[in-house]
Amino acid sequence: MAQVSLAGIGKTYEGAGANTIAGLDLDVQDGEFLVLVGPSGCGKSTTLRMIAGLEEPTAGEIRIGGRRVDGLEPRERGIAMVFQNYALYPHMTVAQNMSFGLRLAKLPRAEIRRRVEGAAETLGLSGHLDRHPKALSGGQRQRVAMGRAIVREPEVFLFDEPLSNLDAQLRGQMRAEIRRIHDRLSATTIYVTHDQVEAMTLADRVVVLKDGRIEQQGSPQELYDRPATRFVAGFLGSPQMNFLAATVRNGALDLGGGAVLPLPSGRPLPEGRRLDAGIRPEAFAAAAPEDAAFHATATMVEHLGATSLVHFSHAGQDCAALMEPARAPRAGQPVHLSADPARLSLFDADSGRAV
Structure with a gap:
C-alpha cells in the first residue's frame, strides 16, 4: 500500500x-482509512475523482507512494475505485466481472484464477462465481x-458513496464488511460519503469538507467531542446537536427563556x-x-427503543433531548431538563468558530 499526498490541489x-x-x-x-465527508457540493467526490485520474486538477x-501521478492515466496510478452504482456488466458472471480488468491486462489465467x-473467499462470494x-x-x-x-491488488482503494443504493439494514452490514476487509488487507483507503454515520463508524480519520476547503x-x-466550528458540530452527530443563542451575563451563560448555566470550568469569557x-x-x-434549567412542553416524542427523542421549543428554538x-x-406534557456545562460546545455567534 502507499501514502497519498495532495499539495495545493485546486479545481475550478x-x-x-x-x-x-x-x-x-x-x-x-x-x-489509513480516511473518510471525506460533507454536504452535497462540498467537493468530496471531485477530490476523489482527481486522485483517481477521472478529473484533472x-x-x-x-x-x-511518493510518485507524482497527476497527468497519468487512471490505470497507471495504482488505484482501484468502487462506485455508487456498482458498474457491473449484466451479461457477465461474477467471476467474469471480477476478472475483467485482469483479462484486459493479459495476466496469466492461473494468476487471474x-x-x-x-x-x-474474502467477500463470501465463493458460491456465487457462476451467477x-x-x-x-x-x-x-x-x-x-x-x-x-x-483483485487488482492496488496501492490505494477509493470508494465513492458505495452504500447509497442500499437499504438501511444492508448499509449497516456493508459498513462492517468494508471495515473488516480494510483491516484484513491493511489497505490505504479513501472513502467519500455524505452520511455522517458512515464517517463516524468507518474512519481512522475524518476530513470534513465545506465549500471545497477542509473545515476540520x-x-x-x-470531531464529535471537540468540533472546531458550528458547521462541524451540526453536521456530525445523529440526532443533531441543538444550538441556542447565548450571552455571557454575570459570569454565567444566559440561554434565554430563563435558562442559565455556569460557564464551563476554566473558560472565562468577557461580559x-x-x-x-x-x-x-x-x-x-x-x-x-x-x-431544572429548561422548562418546556414536549411537542413530539419519537420512541427509538432503548431511548426516546423528546422534541420541545426553548426561546423560539426547536430542540431535542434523548431520554430513558x-x-x-408524552406530547403536550411538561418537560424539565438540566444540562452539564462541561458538555457544552460554545461558538462565536459571528464567526461560528469554537471558543
Whole structure:
C-alpha cells in the first residue's frame, strides 16, 4: 500500500463557483482509512475523482507512494475505485466481472484464477462465481464491485458513496464488511460519503469538507467531542446537536427563556459576549422542576427503543433531548431538563468558530 499526498490541489469549473476546490492540502498515511465527508457540493467526490485520474486538477500535485501521478492515466496510478452504482456488466458472471480488468491486462489465467478465488473467499462470494448480477442481492452486487477492486491488488482503494443504493439494514452490514476487509488487507483507503454515520463508524480519520476547503480533520471521537466550528458540530452527530443563542451575563451563560448555566470550568469569557451554545441531545438529563434549567412542553416524542427523542421549543428554538423511555413525557406534557456545562460546545455567534 502507499501514502497519498495532495499539495495545493485546486479545481475550478468555468463559470461555476460551486464544486470548486481551492488549495487543498491533505496527506493520507499508508494503511489509513480516511473518510471525506460533507454536504452535497462540498467537493468530496471531485477530490476523489482527481486522485483517481477521472478529473484533472487545475492546480497542485497528487502523489501516490511518493510518485507524482497527476497527468497519468487512471490505470497507471495504482488505484482501484468502487462506485455508487456498482458498474457491473449484466451479461457477465461474477467471476467474469471480477476478472475483467485482469483479462484486459493479459495476466496469466492461473494468476487471474488465484486472485478471483482469493477475493471471492474474502467477500463470501465463493458460491456465487457462476451467477449473473441480476441473480444477486444489492449487498452481493456491492461485494462483486469490491472484489473487482481487490483483485487488482492496488496501492490505494477509493470508494465513492458505495452504500447509497442500499437499504438501511444492508448499509449497516456493508459498513462492517468494508471495515473488516480494510483491516484484513491493511489497505490505504479513501472513502467519500455524505452520511455522517458512515464517517463516524468507518474512519481512522475524518476530513470534513465545506465549500471545497477542509473545515476540520481528526479522529471521529475528536470531531464529535471537540468540533472546531458550528458547521462541524451540526453536521456530525445523529440526532443533531441543538444550538441556542447565548450571552455571557454575570459570569454565567444566559440561554434565554430563563435558562442559565455556569460557564464551563476554566473558560472565562468577557461580559456580554454573544455565543451559540451547542448541546447534544444526550447531554440533557431529566430533572426535578426546582433543579431544572429548561422548562418546556414536549411537542413530539419519537420512541427509538432503548431511548426516546423528546422534541420541545426553548426561546423560539426547536430542540431535542434523548431520554430513558420510562422518564420521557408524552406530547403536550411538561418537560424539565438540566444540562452539564462541561458538555457544552460554545461558538462565536459571528464567526461560528469554537471558543
